[in-house]
Amino acid sequence: MPDLLVRNGRILAGATSEELIAADIRILDGVIAEVGLDLAPDGAQELDVAGHIVIPGLVNAHLHSPGNLMRGTLDGLPLEVFMLYEVPQAEGGEEDPARVRLRTLLGAAEMLKLGITSVADDAFFVPLASTAAIDAICGAYAEIGMRATVGLDQPIVVEYEKYPFLADLLPPALKARMDALPRETAEGMLVHYDHLIRHWHGAAEGRIAAAVSCSAPQRATPDYLAALSELSKKHDLPFFCHILETKLQRVLGDEKYGRSLVRYADDLGILNERMQVIHAIWVDEEDIAILGRAGVTVAHNPVCNMRLGSGVMPFRALRSAGVPLCLGTDEAVSDDSHNLWGAIKAAGTVHALAEPDFEHWPKAEEILAAVWEGGNRVLRRPVPLGRIAPGHAGDLAILNADAPAYRPLHDVRRQLVLCESGSSVRHTVVGGRVVVRDGALQTIDEAAMLAELRALEPRLRAEAAELRQSAASVEPYYREMVRLAAARDVGFTRWVGR
Ligand SMILES: [Zn+2]
Known part of the structure; x- marks a missing residue:
């Protein structure tokens, strides 16, 4: 060097x-x-x-690079309908590594030019993870010169089990189709983690690192959550986990587990200082106290939360409970950029809408602390980040x-x-x-990257049109599910103006 x-x-x-x-x-x-x-x-x-x-270089503490080619494809939609397009229920096999490399480079190039030097990439795979795709993601970050911590955000349960009401709403034929779709297993994912950790953790002069990810507790099984938590402990890896992003997930906790998803995760023993809880919007007072005691870091993604109508994260309540925050853009089709500066400004302003007591509004220092100190805390690097010292x-x-x-x-x-x-x-x-x-x-040929993207664009537009067609058959059931959850009284709200 x-x-x-x-x-x-x-x-x-x-x-x-x-x-x-x-x-x-x-x-x-x-x-x-x-x-x-x-x-x-x-x-x-x-x-x-x-x-x-x-x-100090900025830390984008939450991103899904697999969404990098979807920018501009969707209007605002609630998360659960949005995900029909973002992670389609697809047949087919492994992803094309050349395309995976291209989309990862696109996001990394955008971030580096904005002064974002580190990213936590919670990467998902449609429909299945593969060694080639993992190598393409990590290899792209290594090639372009960015610091990246990569987790494998792959659900292992059948689609309708991740939601409340959906199993009853769906006609049997659609359920049977979902049952038949390819999906990863816990055993298969642990093999992928073995590859990720063995080949990439500490690679490229230490710039590339591994994380574990369950996507969300309801998208995994208790055994798989325990195995990931053990892996996180063994190698001191961050553990990425989306919890209570939407009101529907609050309702899901009541329906499926008889408690909030924070309490469910806490009962499983997976909340600790290595855990990054992503979103934490529909948390109640008891959840907030649990998060504070457990020592987790919460990833705040305010632009994405506005875009998907998820609600406003209780910034001051979390901070008062001692919960450290970090900041992310989440996704190129739910932010819709990799521009952490937009998330920074949103974090500095949106809480005034949800908090009548102006003494509780965030200060600039707190937002920058989330970017630098929270980012450093969540990435758990041997050489600390976020400070010029x-x-x-x-x-x-x-x-x-x-x-x-x-x-x-x-x-x-x-x-x-x-x-x-x-x-x-x-x-x-x-x-x-x-x-x-x-x-x-300085590190890659940006014109060549763009030429590759322009050549791919007709195919991308055709795929987006196909996706709209294929999602149409199930979308009405998802919309009904979201309506049912929205109508449920959960005792509090994170929506402004309700
Ligand atoms: Zn996310």
């Missing part, structure tokens, strides 16, 4: 720093070695940033201090949260390597 000296920056060291400090940054072997004035080059490659703003990963975003977001500059943290769109990012550094210079990717 080349050593790098970033010269003449104005540095915001982290979320708790108030002021920009003029300094140089020396990165040795991918790790920040020294921060100070007028550091000697000592043979290192130099990047003169001429008074621009240097911040010796011993931390050499991951930086360098922003044009003359950009509109900083005209005039009053409070850098507030302006990062409320004014920055990502358009000010000039250079991005991951592990001491300049991966974006003056807005241009």
Whole structure:
């Protein structure tokens, strides 16, 4: 790894720093070695940033890269109807590794150009996981120079078992068709995890790492959840788990488990400091207390939550219970970008709609702490992320201090949260390597990537049309299921204005 000296920056060291400090940054072997004035080059490659703003690289703590080719295909829909299109009930075999590589590169390229240096990719497979697809995802992140932690978000239960009411609503022929579709088993997934961990955990100079993922408790079995939790413990891996994203999932907990999904997961013993609980919107007070005691980190995806009408996560109640947050974009067809800056601004503003007590609204420092400290906590890397200080990963975003977001500059943290769109990012550094210079990717041929995408587009549009056709036969039953769940009184609401 080349050593790098970033010269003449104005540095915001982290979320708790108030002021920009003029300094140089020396990165040795991918790790920040020294921060100070007028550091000697000592043979290192130099990047003169001429008074621009240097911040720790952003951590996108929740993403599903398999959705990267779906941007623009759907209007707003509730999650359960949306998922008919996002993870279609498909026949067929393994995914094409070339396409998997392309879609992963597309998302990573977008993120790196926005100063996002790390991602937690909760990758699903339609319909089945494969070694080739896992290699294509991890290989793409390795190739483009991004830091990525990859989990295998693969349900193993039959479709209608994941939902309330659906088994009764569906005609027998449609249920039989769902029964017959290919799906992964716990044993099969554990073989895939063995490959992921053996071949990719710690690969590419430590940039690539493994996580475990159950997708959601209702999409797995208790035995599989226990096996994943054990794997997480054995290798100290993050455990990704969507919990109580929608009101329907609250109703599902009551219907299927006789308790909330948080309590169900807690009773199974899988909630701990390695667990990333994704969304946590329809949590009640007892759930929030459990999450606080368990030490989980909650992933907040505010743009996705608005887009799918899921509701507003109880930001202040979670924080007051001591629950650390991290921030994610979730998906290219539910955010609809990889632009964490949009999620940052949404997190900094949406809670004012749901919280009449303005003293409880989030402050800019809290949102940046979610991005950097929460992101670091959730990824569990041996070299910590999210701070410009010796011993931390050499991951930086360098922003044009003359950009509109900083005209005039009053409070850098507030302006990062409320004014920055990502358009000010000039250079991005991951592990001491300049991966974006003056807005241009240095690691892959972006024009070739785009040419590959344009050639694929007619096929993608045809597939989207086919998908609309095939989903039409089951969609009315899903819509009815969502209506039934929405009408249920669960004792509280996370919808604004109800
Ligand atoms: Zn998700």
